[in-house]
Amino acid sequence: MRLRKKWWARPEMESSPLVIINPKETAGKWNIEFENNNDIYLELGCGRGRFITNRAQQNPSINFIGVDLKDEVLIYALQKLVEAEVENARLIPMNIAGIGEVFDKDEISRIYINFCNPWPKDRHNKRRLTHTKFLTEYKKFLKANSEIWFKTDDTELFEDSQVYFKESGFSIEYLTYDLHNSDFTQNVVTEYEEKFTSLGMKTMFLIAKLL
Template sequence: MRLRNKPWAKEKIDQHPQYIVANPELHKGKWLEVFNNNQPIHIEVGTGKGRFVTEMAKANPDINYIGIEKYDSVIVIALDLLIEADLPNLRLLNVNADELDKYFTKNDVDRVYLNFSDPWPKSRHEKRRLTYKDYLKSYEDIMIDKGEIHFKTDNQGLFEYSLKSFSAYGLLLTYLSLDLHKADFEGNIMTEYEQKFSEMGNRIYRCEVKYQN
């Protein structure tokens, strides 16, 4: 993804700590205090422009959502959506997914969403894929027992790789669709990429997996 630099992005982020949480490491193990409730927490790793996580928060007020995006120039677009919607059950984090353990601890998170992650198709870049075993371990370390990962992509190679990675890690497959938009799945909320790719005629793959411990 080619990013257009927005030199004003960091300043805008700093001006809205009520939406993009400043110093998120201070809330490790205490995220329910941020939301001031006891609702489950779902995170989207690589939230991009924020359409998915914002619409999910609108549709499910009984769930807390956290969208995680490392690029300043992208998360400010998600910030605009959140400012407009002003949802009490949604926050954003401008951090790197490689460091989730800095911001969350065991039992902080109930579900992880991975939507249209970078496929990193070259073999030498396998460790960068968000479904690589090290990432699966990092998700497990911050989730409740039997926590879930919900994964969507239009990239067949990444999907096949991810299914093998999930299986090798010992995750239980609970849902599988090889063509989501022709399936009977209800309540699908599209990301910006999903709409773009589906309009191009690309097949959308989706699965749900669960940790067994």
């Protein structure tokens, strides 16, 4: 679905201390931005912000960063953070392809990837956020033994991703093809997840650990 342009979104985001408009300038200095040395968890493709808002509320001693490309989506994430009075989260409007330039070595302790584009055509596979091309970038700033939590409703992407993780030096610590009927208790349901679960679609989930 094509998003309607919201011309007011960018000025509102630029005026908020929760939005980092030029994130490359903060690389290596995220502890200064958050004014603490707490672990930083990164959500790639944060959408309308329910997930990052809930995580930040539940974990005040952890810092969170959400990344998404569209102002028309991120503005809703910003509104959720403001309404919840969350201070331990930041948003970055950018293309995730450039994520390697935003953080320095060992700055990130966990990555969340929730329902990313499956890019099913072979010629587009390298655009997948779990592809070895992206995993190589993440490894530049992930701490040792950090985890990537990955959710999807696309079976082909889920199975291909298991291969990508293993090829890139990650071990699969947890895996289920039916998250909502599993023994995993730490799930936060995204807007997308709620919608498609109501239609009977299953959510697949894994935790990959950087060795």
